[in-house]
Structure formats: C-alpha cells, structure tokens
Amino acid sequence: MNAAKKIASYILAVLVVVFTVLALLAIWDIIDLEDVIQKILTSLFVIFVAAVVILFIFAVVIKDGNVSKPQNRQVE
Numbered sequence: 001m002n003a004a005k006k007i008a009s010y011i012l013a014v015l016v017v018v019f020t021v022l023a024l025l026a027i028w029d030i031i032d033l034e035d036v037i038q039k040i041l042t043s044l045f046v047i048f049v050a051a052v053v054i055l056f057i058f059a060v061v062i063k064d065g066n067v068s069k070p071q072n073r074q075v076e
Contacts, residue, residue, distance in 0.1 A: 008054075015047065 019040050026033035 008051075012047070012051075015043075019044070 022031070022033070022036065022040065025031045026036070
C-alpha cells in the first residue's frame, strides 16, 4: 500500500512539472496555447476527481485492519 502512494505521488509530481513547463513556454511565447490551457485545466480536474475517488476508496471502503484506537495515557 505504501508503494502505491509513492507511485501515485511521483506520477502527480511529474504531471505538475509537465504542466508547469508548458505554462512557462506559453508565457515566453515559445508555444501557442489556444486550446492547450483548456485541456490542461480539464486534465487537472479529471486527475483531482480521480484522486478524490481513490482517497475515498482507501479511507472508507478498504479499511486497514491494523489500525488500533489510541489509548489515553495519564500523565503522572
């Protein structure tokens, strides 16, 4: 499960870098971003929704059986 989180984190980080490079190229007028900005925002929205669904699945549906309730310790 921990490996899946790392892989997802790396994939999202790579996507952010790619979108940032595209945005910088557009700012410096190296590439033309007529439809690209709409596609980038739509892609980011789709990625966000997918991440929310996956988070819901991991948090609610697939409960970790190793999680125990914290014990209240008294301070002496």
